[in-house]
Amino acid sequence: xxxxxxxxxxxxxxxxxxxxxxxxxxxxxxxxxxxxxxxxxxxxxxxxxxxxxxxxxxxxxxxxxxxxxxxxxxxxxxxxxxxxxxxxxxxxxxxxxxxxxxxxxxxxxxxxxxxxxxxxxxxxxxxxxxxxxxxxxxxxxxxxxxxxxxxxxxxxxxxxxxxxxxxxxxxxxxxxxxxxxxxxxxxxxxxxxxxxxxxxxxxxxxxxxxxxxxxxxxxxxxxxxxxxxxxxxxxxxxxxxxxxxxxxxxxxxxxxxxxxxxxx
Amino acid sequence: xxxxxxxxxxxxxxxxxxxxxxxxxxxxxxxxxxxxxxxxxxxxxxxxxxxxxxxxxxxxxxxxxxxxxxxxxxxxxxxxxxxxxxxxxxxxxxxxxxxxxxxxxxxxxxxxxxxxxxxxxxxxxxxxxxxxxxxxxxxxxxxxxxxxxxxxxxxxxxxxxxxxxxxxxxxxxxxxxxxxxxxxxxxxxxxxxxxxxxxxxxxxxxxxxxxxxxxxxxxxxxxxxxxxxxxxxxxxxxxxxxxxxxxxxxxxxxxxxxxxxxxxxxxxxxxxxxxxxxxxxxxxxxxxxxxxxxxx
Numbered sequence: 001x002x003x004x005x006x007x008x009x010x011x012x013x014x015x016x017x018x019x020x021x022x023x024x025x026x027x028x029x030x031x032x033x034x035x036x037x038x039x040x041x042x043x044x045x046x047x048x049x050x051x052x053x054x055x056x057x058x059x060x061x062x063x064x065x066x067x068x069x070x071x072x073x074x075x076x077x078x079x080x081x082x083x084x085x086x087x088x089x090x091x092x093x094x095x096x097x098x099x100x101x102x103x104x105x106x107x108x109x110x111x112x113x114x115x116x117x118x119x120x121x122x123x124x125x126x127x128x129x130x131x132x133x134x135x136x137x138x139x140x141x142x143x144x145x146x147x148x149x150x151x152x153x154x155x156x157x158x159x160x161x162x163x164x165x166x167x168x169x170x171x172x173x174x175x176x177x178x179x180x181x182x183x184x185x186x187x188x189x190x191x192x193x194x195x196x197x198x199x200x201x202x203x204x205x206x207x208x209x210x211x212x213x214x215x216x217x218x219x220x221x222x223x224x225x226x227x228x229x230x231x232x233x234x235x236x237x238x239x240x241x242x243x244x245x246x247x248x249x250x251x252x253x254x255x256x257x258x259x260x261x262x263x264x
Numbered sequence: 265x266x267x268x269x270x271x272x273x274x275x276x277x278x279x280x281x282x283x284x285x286x287x288x289x290x291x292x293x294x295x296x297x298x299x300x301x302x303x304x305x306x307x308x309x310x311x312x313x314x315x316x317x318x319x320x321x322x323x324x325x326x327x328x329x330x331x332x333x334x335x336x337x338x339x340x341x342x343x344x345x346x347x348x349x350x351x352x353x354x355x356x357x358x359x360x361x362x363x364x365x366x367x368x369x370x371x372x373x374x375x376x377x378x379x380x381x382x383x384x385x386x387x388x389x390x391x392x393x394x395x396x397x398x399x400x401x402x403x404x405x406x407x408x409x410x411x412x413x414x415x416x417x418x419x420x421x422x423x424x425x426x427x428x429x430x431x432x433x434x435x436x437x438x439x440x441x442x443x444x445x446x447x448x449x450x451x452x453x454x455x456x457x458x459x460x461x462x463x464x465x466x467x468x469x470x471x472x473x474x475x476x477x478x479x480x481x482x483x484x485x486x487x488x489x490x491x492x493x494x495x496x497x498x499x500x501x502x503x504x505x506x507x508x509x510x511x512x513x514x515x516x517x518x519x520x521x522x523x524x525x526x527x528x529x530x531x532x533x534x535x536x537x538x539x540x541x542x543x544x545x546x547x548x549x550x551x552x553x554x555x556x557x558x559x560x
Contacts, residue, residue, distance in 0.1 A: 053427065055426075055427075074431075075426050075427065076426045076429050076430055076431045076432070077429070079426075079427055079428055079429035080429060084427050086423075086427075090421075091421070091423055091424060092424055092427075093421065093424060094416070094417045094420035094421045094424060094425070095420060095421070096416075096420050097413070097416060097417065097420060101413055101416075102417075104410065104413055105410075105413050105414060105417050105425065105428055105430075106428050108410050108414075108428075108429070109428050109429045110429045111429070113409075113410040113411045113413075113414050113430060114409070114410055114411060115406070115409045115410075115411055115412075116409060116410055117408055117409055117410075118408055118409055118410045118412070118413040119408070161428070
C-alpha cells in the first residue's frame with residue numbers, strides 16, 4: 001500500500017546548521033496495517049509524515065502509494081489518497097465556518113470542486129449520521145461555527161473529516177498530544193474504532209509509549225533519522241514499556257529523551 | 265439636507281460593489297489587495313472609452329467587469345506563482361495598471377456628457393439597488409458552492425484546505441479575480457453616473473472599501489455570509505452619509521475628504537479592539553472579585 005525507499009532529507013544543507021532529518025528510511029506498510037511510531041526529539045518523525053503527505057519534498061528516495069511514485073505529486077493532489085490529522089486541534093478545521101461546511105469541504109477531498117451547492121439536504125443527513133458515530137453530540141450542532149468547539153471536539157471533527165471518505169492512507173501526527181488526558185483518551189478510542197471499522201492503513205506518530213504499544217499491529221522506533229526497531233504483531237502483544245525503553249537504549253546507546261514523552 | 269442625503273445613498277450604492285470586492289479579499293481571503301486603486305480606474309476607463317466609441321453601455325459595463333477579472337488574476341499570479349508578498353504584488357499591479365489605464369483612456373480623462381449610459385432611462389438609485397442586490401445574492405450563492413467553500417477555507421485555514429485537496433493557488437486567484445471584477449464594475453457605474461472617467465478616479469479606493477467593510481460589520485454584524493455581505497453594502501451607504509455630514513462642518517473643505525476617510529477607518533479599526541480589551545479587563549476583574557469571595 002505504502003512503500004518508502006531510501007528516504008533522505010537534510011535541513012540547511014552546506015551550512016554549520018546542517019541537520020540530517022532522515023537518513024535512509026525504508027518502510028513498507030501492507031493494506032490494513034496500523035503502525036505506531038515513537039522516537040526521541042528530532043528523530044525525524046514529523047519530517048517523515050510531511051514527506052509522505054507531500055508538504056515537504058525528499059532530497060533522495062521515493063514514496064510509493066499502491067506501487068505508484070508520488071514524489072512529484074503536490075500535496076493537494078496527494079490528498080486524494082491521504083487523510084491527515086495534525087497535532088494542533090486548530091490546524092484541521094476552518095474556525096469561521098460551520099461544522100457542516102467543514103464536512104462539505106472534506107467530503108470533496110481529491111475531487112474537483114464545482115459550482116454546485118456544498119451542503120445539500122442529502123449530504124446533511126449523511127453528515128449527521130457520520131457525526132453521530134463520534135458520540136459527542138456534534139450531530140445536533142451542524143450549523144455551529146467550528147471556532148466555538150473545544151479542542152477535543154475540534155480534533156474529533158478533524159479525525160472524522162480525515163477519514164469519512166475512506167482514504168488509502170491515514171496519517172496521525174501526535175494528534176492527541178495537545179489535549180488533556182480525558183480528551184486524549186476519547187480521541188484515542190475514536191481513532192481505534194474508526195481505523196478498525198474502515199480497515200484504514202494507518203501511520204500514527206505518538207509520544208505516549210503505552211498508547212504506542214496498545215494500538216495497532218506494528219510498532220516502529222526512530223532515532224536520528226533512522227528506523228532502529230520494527231516490532232511485529234506477535235511480539236507487540238507481550239511488549240512492556242520497560243522492555244521497549246531497554247531495547248531503545250541498547251540499540252541507540254543513549255536514553256530515550258523527549259520533553260513530552262509519556263511512559264504509561 | 266435631504267438632497268445631500270439622497271446623494272449620499274446614491275454614491276453609497278455605486279461604491280457598494282467596490283466594497284463587496286474589498287470584502288472578498290480583505291475578509292474572506294485575508295489578503296490585503298491594493299490592486300483595487302488601479303482596477304477601479306480600469307473599470308471606469310473601459311466603460312467610458314467603449315461608450316464614447318458608440319458601444320452599448322451595458323456591453324461596456326460587462327467589458328469593464330472582464331477587465332477587472334483579468335487585473336485581479338494578474339495580481340493573483342504574481343502572489344501565488346511568483347511568490348511575491350501579497351501587499352507588494354497588489355502595489356506592483358496598481359502601478360502597472362496606471363500606465364495601462366492611461367493607454368485605455370488615451371488621455372487623462374474621457375467625458376461621457378451627452379453619451380447614453382445605463383442610467384439614461386432609469387434613475388441611478390432604483391437601478392443600482394437592483395444591480396447591487398443581484399451582485400450580493402450571486403456572491404452569497406457562490407460562497408456556498410463547493411468552490412466557494414474552498415475559497416473561504418483558503419482564507420480561514422490554508423493548511424487544512426491543502427491537506428483536503430484544494431489547490432490554494434487556484435482558490436486565491438479565483439477570489440482576487442472576482443474581487444477586482446466587482447471593483448471594476450463599480451468603477452464603470454461610477455464613471456457613467458459622474459459623466460466622466462479620470463486617470464485618478466481610483467486613488468484611495470482601497471481605504472474607502474475598507475471603511476465600508478469595517479463600518480458595516482461593526483454596525484450590522486457578520487455572523488453569516490448573508491449578513492456580512494448585507495452589512496458591507498449598508499456600510500458603504502453609511503460611510504457616504506458620514507462623509508456628507510462631515511463636509512457640512514464649516515471649517516472642513518472638500519479636499520479634506522481623504523483625511524476624513526482615513527480618520528473614519530482609524531476610528532473603526534481602533535474602537536473595537538479598545539472596547540474588547542476594556543470589556544475583558546472588566547470581566548477579569550469582576551470574576552476575580554467573585555473568586556476572592558466578594559472582598560475587594
